[in-house]
Amino acid sequence: MAPVEAPVEKWAGKIRELKLGSGGRKSVTVGGSSSLPFVRFEGAQPHRPAIAIEIRDVEPRDWSSMLVSAWGDALKDPAKWAKKAAEYGADLLYVRLASAHPEEGNTGAAEARKTADAILSAVDLPLIFAGPDVADKDNEVLVAVSDVAKGQRVGLGNCVEKNHKTIAATCIADGHVAIAKTPIEINLAKQLNILLSDVGLAADSILMDPTTGALGYGLEYTYSVMERLRLAALMGDAMTSMPMICTVGEESWRQKESKSLDAPKSWGDATERALVWEEVTAIGLLASGGDIVVLRHPQTVAAVKSVLDKMFA
Amino acid sequence: MALSGIEIYKYLPKTNCKKCNFPTCLAFAMKVAARVVDISACPEVSAESKAALESAGRPPIRLVKFGPETHKVEVGNETVMFRHEKTFYHEPALLVRIKDTMPGAEMEKLVSEVNEYQVERVGKKLTMDGFALQNASKNPDKFVECVDLVMARSGLAMMLMSEDAAAMEVAAAKAAARKPLLHGANAGNLAAMIEVAKKHVCPLVVRETGGLSQLAELAEKAVQAGIEDIVLDPGVSDFKTSVDVLTNIRRQALKKNFRPLGYPVVTFPGEGAANVEEEAMLASLHIAKYGSVIVLDHFSSGVAYPLLTMRLNIYTDPQKPIQMAAGVYEVGAPKPDSPLCVTTNFSLTYFSVAGEIEASGFPTWLLICDTEGLSVLTAWAAGKFDSERIAKAVKQFNVGDKLSHKTIVLPGKVAVLRGELEDELPGWKVLVGPPEAMDIGGYFKRTWKA
Numbered sequence: 196m197a198p199v200e201a202p203v204e205k206w207a208g209k210i211r212e213l214k215l216g217s218g219g220r221k222s223v224t225v226g227g228s229s230s231l232p233f234v235r236f237e238g239a240q241p242h243r244p245a246i247a248i249e250i251r252d253v254e255p256r257d258w259s260s261m262l263v264s265a266w267g268d269a270l271k272d273p274a275k276w277a278k279k280a281a282e283y284g285a286d287l288l289y290v291r292l293a294s295a296h297p298e299e300g301n302t303g304a305a306e307a308r309k310t311a312d313a314i315l316s317a318v319d320l321p322l323i324f325a326g327p328d329v330a331d332k333d334n335e336v337l338v339a340v341s342d343v344a345k346g347q348r349v350g351l352g353n354c355v356e357k358n359h360k361t362i363a364a365t366c367i368a369d370g371h372v373a374i375a376k377t378p379i380e381i382n383l384a385k386q387l388n389i390l391l392s393d394v395g396l397a398a399d400s401i402l403m404d405p406t407t408g409a410l411g412y413g414l415e416y417t418y419s420v421m422e423r424l425r426l427a428a429l430m431g432d433a434m435t436s437m438p439m440i441c442t443v444g445e446e447s448w449r450q451k452e453s454k455s456l457d458a459p460k461s462w463g464d465a466t467e468r469a470l471v472w473e474e475v476t477a478i479g480l481l482a483s484g485g486d487i488v489v490l491r492h493p494q495t496v497a498a499v500k501s502v503l504d505k506m507f508a
Numbered sequence: 509m510a511l512s513g514i515e516i517y518k519y520l521p522k523t524n525c526k527k528c529n530f531p532t533c534l535a536f537a538m539k540v541a542a543r544v545v546d547i548s549a550c551p552e553v554s555a556e557s558k559a560a561l562e563s564a565g566r567p568p569i570r571l572v573k574f575g576p577e578t579h580k581v582e583v584g585n586e587t588v589m590f591r592h593e594k595t596f597y598h599e600p601a602l603l604v605r606i607k608d609t610m611p612g613a614e615m616e617k618l619v620s621e622v623n624e625y626q627v628e629r630v631g632k633k634l635t636m637d638g639f640a641l642q643n644a645s646k647n648p649d650k651f652v653e654c655v656d657l658v659m660a661r662s663g664l665a666m667m668l669m670s671e672d673a674a675a676m677e678v679a680a681a682k683a684a685a686r687k688p689l690l691h692g693a694n695a696g697n698l699a700a701m702i703e704v705a706k707k708h709v710c711p712l713v714v715r716e717t718g719g720l721s722q723l724a725e726l727a728e729k730a731v732q733a734g735i736e737d738i739v740l741d742p743g744v745s746d747f748k749t750s751v752d753v754l755t756n757i758r759r760q761a762l763k764k765n766f767r768p769l770g771y772p773v774v775t776f777p778g779e780g781a782a783n784v785e786e787e788a789m790l791a792s793l794h795i796a797k798y799g800s801v802i803v804l805d806h807f808s809s810g811v812a813y814p815l816l817t818m819r820l821n822i823y824t825d826p827q828k829p830i831q832m833a834a835g836v837y838e839v840g841a842p843k844p845d846s847p848l849c850v851t852t853n854f855s856l857t858y859f860s861v862a863g864e865i866e867a868s869g870f871p872t873w874l875l876i877c878d879t880e881g882l883s884v885l886t887a888w889a890a891g892k893f894d895s896e897r898i899a900k901a902v903k904q905f906n907v908g909d910k911l912s913h914k915t916i917v918l919p920g921k922v923a924v925l926r927g928e929l930e931d932e933l934p935g936w937k938v939l940v941g942p943p944e945a946m947d948i949g950g951y952f953k954r955t956w957k958a
Contacts, residue, residue, distance in 0.1 A: 196728060198721040199769070202759040233751035233797075257869065298950035328946065379856075410814055411629065412859045415821040418796070419592040426590070449867045452813070461627040463810025471788045471814045478789040479818065482751070482796045498785045505747040505780075 201236040207431035210486070211399050212242070213438045215287060215372055216321030217348035223286050223321045225486040226438035231425065232482055233506060243507040244481055246496055247323065247489040248285035249444050250276045252310040253294040259454050261469055265493050273310055274317035283493040284500055287321040289350075289442075290314055295336045296327035307336035311343045323350030323374065323440075330358040341365040350374050350402055350440075356387055363396040374440060376404040379416045381423050381435070388434045401437045402487070409446035410476040417441070418483045425484035441480040444491030447473040474498050511565050513538035519557040520550060527551050568761045569770050571598070572711050572737045572800075574689040575665025581637050581689075583739075583800040584772035589758060595825040600799045601637040602791075602815060603667055604807045605778065607644035608654035615657060618807060623662035627813050630855070631833060634816040638665035640691070640803045641679075648675035655679045659686070667691050667713070667774075667801065673700030677707075684708040689739060689801070691715065691774070693730060695722075702733045710737075713774055717743030720756060724768035731768070738771045739801060746780035747790060754798035773798065778805025787811075792818045829881035830855035836905045837862065840871030844912035847872045847956050849941060849948075850898055851919055852879040852887045860945040868949035870956060873910060877901045884919045895925045899932035917941040 209229035216222035223245050230238030254270045255262075269276040273290070280288055292307055294300040311324060324340045326333030337351045338361065352374025354362040359375075366373045373396060377383040384405055391401055405424065408417040421439060428436035447453055452462065453469040462468055473495045477488045481499075490496050517537035528549045530536040539545045547553060547561050571585035581601045588594045604622045606615060622636050639658055643651040651670060658666065659682070667689040670676045676690060692713030693701035705712040712735050716723040723742050730738055740757065744750050754773060761770040777790035784806045794802050795818050804815075824830055832853045839862050840846075851861050853876045865872045877897050879887035887893035898918075901907075908914060914936045918925060920943030929938045942951045 196721070196725050196768070199719075199724050199756075199760060199766070201756055202763050231755070233793075234755050235752055236756065257867065296950075298953060408856070408859070410821065411817040412863055413856050414818075415591070415824050415826070416856060418822070419590070419826055422590055423592055449863060451866050454866075459627075461625065461809055462813055463808055465810075467784070467808060467810030468813060471785060471811050474785055474789050475792045475814045475818050478792050479796055479821075482793055494785075498783075498789070501782065502747055502786060502789055508748060 203237040204429075206230070206238065206429035208429050208433070208436055209238070210425070210428055210438055211436050213372065213399055213402055213486075215323070215348055215350055217370065218346040219319075220347045221319050221321060222348070229429070231429070232484055240507075243503050244485060245286040245487045246284070246499055246503070247287045247289040247440075247487055248280040248283065248496060249289045249291060249442070249489050249491050250280055251291045251293045252306075253300065255293070259448055259469065260456070261466055262448060262491055274313040277314045277318045277320075281318045281320055283496055285320060285496065287323065287487070288314070288318065289323045289325060289489045291325045291327075292336050292340075293327055295332045296329060297332065299327065301332075302336075304335050304339035307339045308343050311340040315344060315347065321349070322347075323352065325352045325374065328353055330355060334358050334361045337362060338365050341369045341371055344371070345369040348372065352376060353404060354387075354391070356390065359387065359390050360394055363391050363394045366396055366400055372400045372402055374402050374404050375437070376406060379406045379408065379413065379420050381420050381427070384420070384424060385427075385432070385434050388437060392434070398433065398437065403437045403439045404442065405439055407441045407443055407446045407476070407480065409443070409450055410472055410479065411452065412446065412450055414476060414479055418479055421480065421483040421485065438486035439484055440487040440489065441477075441485045442489045443477045443480060444473060444489055444495070447476045448491050470494055470498070478502070511541060511561070513541040515564070516540050516547070516561060519553065519561050521552040523552065525552060567770075568765055569758075569772065570736070570738070572689075572739055572772050574667070574687050574711050575638060576663060576686040579638065579664045581665045581801075586758070587762070589762060591822060592826055595827060596823050598800070599819050599823045600795055601665065601801045602812075602819070603638050603640045603665070603801060603803050604636060605640040605642055605803050605805050606654065606658065607642045608647075608650045609644045612657070615654070616661065619658050619661045622807050623664060625807075625809065625812055627809075627816060629817060629820060630830070632820065634820060636664070636807075636812060636816075638662075638667070640667040640669055643668075643670035643672065643675050643679070646672065646675075648672070648678050651675050651679050652682055655682050659683065665689075667803070671697060673697050673704055676701065677704050680704050680708045680710060684710070687711075689713060692739075692741060693726070695726060698726065698729060699733070702730060702735055705735055711739060712737065713739045713741050715741035715743070720753070720760070720769065724766070727771065728768045740769065740771050740773045742773065744773065744794070744799070745776040745778075747793075750775070750780075750790065750793055751797045754794070758798045772800030774801040774803065775799040776803050776805075778803065784808070784811055788815060791815055795819050796822050831878075831881040832858045832876050834876050834878040834901060834905075836907055836910065837874040837876060838871075839865040839874050840869075842871040842873045844910065846870070847917060847952065848875060848907060848911060848915065849873070849917045850875040850877060850901070852877060852882060852884050852893055854879065854881050854883045854887075857883045861948065864945045864948040868952050870949075870952040873907065875901055875905065875907055875916070884921050888922050888925075893922065895928035895932045898925070898929055902933060902936075915939060919943070
């Protein structure tokens with residue numbers, strides 16, 4: 196019998212490289228892959244996926260007690276939290292400016308500047324800043340952060356169709372990356388990339404957030420949309436070839452499987468279940484094309500990191 | 509790969525004799541392609557053509573069945589590389605490995621735990637598929653004792669693992685009525701294992717970790733010796749090469765129609781994992797990327813639940829939107845004075861809304877209307893989510909009986925229905941909630957006073 200040869204697909208395109216962090220700050224580069232995730236016989240995967248840790252500018256009130264005990268007092272101080280996250284091995288930090296939400300304090304540009312400043316000086320990791328996901332508040336706080344972080348190439352999000360012009364303009368002016376978020380739909384994802392390109396934002400300054408469905412809560416939709424985006428990019432579609440970020444921790448830890456301490460017996464040990472829930476969501480979305488996973492629990496970070504070490508050894 | 513009508517036509521006599529009861533050979537070919545009639549309905553087709561057709565029409569990945577009728581496992585017969593291309597059909601079996609060196613009491617406990625494990629999700633009961641019993645002691649008597657113990661405590665499917673054909677023979681003889689999967693044949697014991705598999709009519713695993721060429725050769729030898737039901741074991745057990753090897757095998761079968769690798773594949777995520785969490789991640793990777801029988805080395809409910817959920821998610825048919833059954837759902841533990849929200853039965857809509865309600869800390873009654881799996885705006889546009897349907901659902905499920913108030917919250921995107929719904933539901937107050945699920949928490953905080 197003739198020897199079995201690896202059935203290599205000849206892809207016309209590849210995923211764009213995207214760099215976060217500059218101007219004296221550490222940097223991380225993701226993307227650049229010319230194959231499907233973890234398929235090493237058909238193309239180079241020059242950069243391993245990166246792990247971001249999510250931190251918030253105010254102490255979260257509704258986080259699981261497992262997260263609260265893991266982070267302790269750091270939850271009360273974003274700069275301290277950032278340092279601790281760096282110690283736990285994050286490649287970058289995802290800073291949620293939650294206090295700007297009209298329901299959560301409605302803080303504005305001044306507060307955002309202060310927070311950004313504190314975190315920028317506390318750690319030298321690459322950073323992503325996310326607003327409260329209320330378009331006009333996002334514009335207010337992200338433009339302020341953009342100015343404070345000028346030249347340090349941070350990510351700014353979320354950029355949606357409604358506010359894309361403002362976010363794109365500030366990213367262009369200050370040398371940042373836009374996090375383009377769309378609701379689990381391949382055409383909307385592509386459309387937003389086109390809109391951002393039309394207003395002059397370079398394609399290598401766009402990171403796609405296709406919206407994460409956690410395990411058991413729409414994971415399969417996100418999984419397939421990401422696979423389709425990745426395949427379209429490999430087939431040569433330049434407007435779907437941006438790397439992707441998945442907010443795994445945020446989605447996983449809000450579900451009752453991760454929060455309930457008094458669950459049915461069949462759900463098993465609460466801590467084990469919650470950690471595995473976040474880890475399995477992460478690995479599923481890495482397998483479908485995720486380039487950055489944003490995690491919450493330090494133990495999940497260690498576990499996913501160890502797995503990526505093995506994969507890219 | 510299924511043949512097209514034209515491809516089948518090439519094998520027919522092309523005489524239009526009508527003996528098949530179709531007007532022409534081409535018409536008949538089309539019906540065969542559509543699986544309406546069998547090729548044997550043509551009395552004129554030559555034996556060679558028939559054989560060629562049957563072979564070409566065989567699925568590229570064989571469907572392999574094992575386990576007793578009551579807990580049958582079916583793996584393989586997949587037709588696509590990506591679930592969005594069609595769907596994945598046969599969920600991978602999740603087996604828990606038990607070595608015959610395990611102390612008896614421990615073994616009994618583990619078998620009972622796995623056997624009884626059941627968790628409910630979206631109205632489905634999820635369970636483990638069975639056990640992989642390994643003759644780690646190398647002692648045939650111990651192996652048979654282990655088989656006895658498991659069979660006495662569980663009716664689930666079994667994979668028997670021994671390299672020693674003599675040990676396998678006695679174990680397979682014990683378990684034959686439950687049709688175990690035999691693991692298995694390798695380059696050293698092939699002929700003897702094939703005899704055991706044939707004698708007891710069991711599917712056989714062919715193991716070869718030296719590369720896919722060698723694995724294909726070994727599988728081909730098993731086929732030539734008359735074994736049809738084969739499961740491949742290329743030694744998939746680590747993070748680095750799993751996706752590589754499993755993708756390669758799936759592509760050989762689907763893209764190249766390469767028969768010797770057109771079988772389900774068994775994987776061992778526990779072997780390459782440093783701890784339980786890593787094992788869960790590697791098993792998840794094998795669920796997503798082409799594992800068919802997945803052997804776990806640990807069992808605990810806290811890991812089984814997410815793994816079974818992962819399997820459910822990946823093997824959900826993307827062509828059919830998953831629909832929630834219409835009805836009143838309790839999110840949190842709502843009381844009579846808790847809010848009542850209404851939305852559509854598209855599963856993603858349900859999960860978004862239920863997830864946000866859960867996160868809001870406000871226990872809520874959630875009324876799900878049958879909108880045939882459409883989301884809020886789409887259903888409204890299609891006339892499947894209007895005031896009439898909502899009012900009907902309120903009455904049908906006697907929602908009012910659960911409440912101490914008569915207030916219902918509409919999705920913000922269908923605010924336009926408010927007036928009509930108040931007309932349809934006399935005595936009810938209709939409120940308009942936020943257009944996006946993510947704002948539900950804030951909405952409750954602002955407006956809801958119990």
